[in-house]
Amino acid sequence: MTGTAPRWGSRAAANGRFGHLVARTDVRLPGVDLPLLSVSQTRGVVRRSEISDAPPRADSLDAYKVCRKHDIVFNKMSIGAGAVGVAQEDGLVTYHYEVMRAFADSDPRFVTMLMKSDWFIGELVARERGIGAGPKANVRTTEVPFSVMRAVPIWVPTLDEQRAIADYLDEQTAKIDALIAKQNEMIGLLDERRVAAITHVVQRDGQSLTRLGHLADVIDCAHVTAEFVDDDSGYPVASIGQCQGPEVDLSQAPRTTAEFFRLLTFGDRAPQAGDLLFIRNVSVGLASEVPAEVEPFAVGQETVLIRPSRSILTRFVRYGLQSSPTKFAIESAMVGSTFRRINVSRIRALPVPLIPASEQIAVVDRLDSETAQIDALVTRAREHIALAQERRAALITAAVTGQIDVRTATREVMA
Structure with a gap:
């Protein structure tokens, strides 16, 4: 079973497999003193303490995997989420994560972008194993073994091309992420405005x-x-x-x-x-x-x-x-x-x-009207975010499958 085939660009075609880019590493060092790391969808590989208020250390770290700086860490139990990143320091990760090391002729940033592309995620979803993989499942506990992942056919550009693609995508996705951040900030302000409007109406002075x-x-x-x-x-x-x-x-x-x-x-x-x-x-x-x-x-x-x-x-x-x-x-x-x-x-x-029952209908009718205007603005902001996310995903997929020549695209932007 395979996912939807990519629309390979005229300048590229599948010429290798995912296993040509990376090797799986699974090292356990009992007693080693390294920070615990986690993978965030938006921030990549970070210290666990930065994204969770859970205790920063476990009772025993002997079963944890060692991840070295520049290793690729991937949450294999949530393949559709795109939770993957490049480690910026040595650390330890749980067994839920797959740790991979890029070969000398592979750029780990390119590998990460490839794994985040909708096309590659589709390939993994098509190969997933586990419980609750159905479309309406309440809980998805899935996994793609590396032995399966490594066989996915991909386009393998040269190292220089990989670096160019990674540089281009870093720059372009950063711009899109900044636009998304502004829309999210606007939604936050609108949410505050909504709460204030509700509180003003339902909370009377001295009540x-x-x-x-x-x-x-x-x-x-x-x-x-x-x-x-x-x-x-x-x-x-x-x-x-x-x-x-x-x-x-x-x-x-x-x-x-x-x-x-x-x-x-x-x-x-x-x-x-x-x-x-x-x-x-x-x-x-x-x-x-x-x-x-x-x-x-x-x-x-x-x-x-x-x-x-x-x-x-x-x-x-x-x-x-x-x-x-x-x-x-x-x-x-x-x-x-x-x-x-x-x-x-x-x-x-x-x-x-x-408030008295006799006043409740008038109050809720007023709030329905006031909050509808705010909700409309929130909906519009979320639509902008969805469009930006779609553009981001399409850009990544197009770049890692050779549908666009990023060097030409970069020159066009600079011109």
Whole structure:
């Protein structure tokens, strides 16, 4: 099985295999004192302490792999993420990572860009091994052995050409990344503006807050790991991906069997119209309302149900959860290092604003109007980011497969 064949440029064609560029290295040195390294999708290989608040050292480092400066480190358990980079110092990495060393006639920066290209990732996905590789799988634990990876047919340019391609892509992707960073900064400012607008409306001067548990039932999920099916015959399971907007969106939800559906919805855990789905793991604080007309579904393990009493509008509760005092309380209540989460008891204790029922409709209508304008600007910024990311990916693939001559492209830019 192979991935989508690249549209090789007229000046290039597959003339080698990935194993012609690098060799796998797997060295363990018990007792060695080196920093722990991790691979970030955006920053490459960095010290673990720079991207995680997890303890910087493990109890025992004897099973860790040694990685030397200029080695290529690749997260083989997440092949579609493009988490790969060149080490800038000697260090230690876990067994989840593959460590490779470029041959003398190979530039590790070119190899890294090749591995980040959509075409190469497609080749690896086509060869992946592991659990949950289906398109609707909830968890993907996959791996491509180096013995398989090394056989992928590629275009192998000369060392000088590799360096030129790496230099060109470093420069061009840095420009694109700067544009993406500006858009993300704008989104951050708009998010702050949105929170301020909500807080101004729902939080009255001198008004006291009440506990969420006084206004709504907070129902924990079943903590059952469901099996998923690859067709539409099963029941949807909603989690983080389905809670990205004001209402729950099941269009891309994974589906489970009738047996697991019964386990997940046992008791009072079946979502009802007007409930809020609140995410308590990783993307803590996301909340979406269950619409009136929706097919029966269950909630995943990252999710709790918030079922407001009849005296309070669900939309008002959702806005209250997005106000400054409540968001601060959520942040303060979170626990965990690598995966942040909030316990159900702390969710029930969250302080939320409350106004008379007679005023709630006018308040939520006003906020719907005000936040819609901000949300439109956020959507536009995210569209710009998506276009920039597509251009970045296309540029990398075109360069590493010889579709463009980067030296000619560089001269055209300078002219």
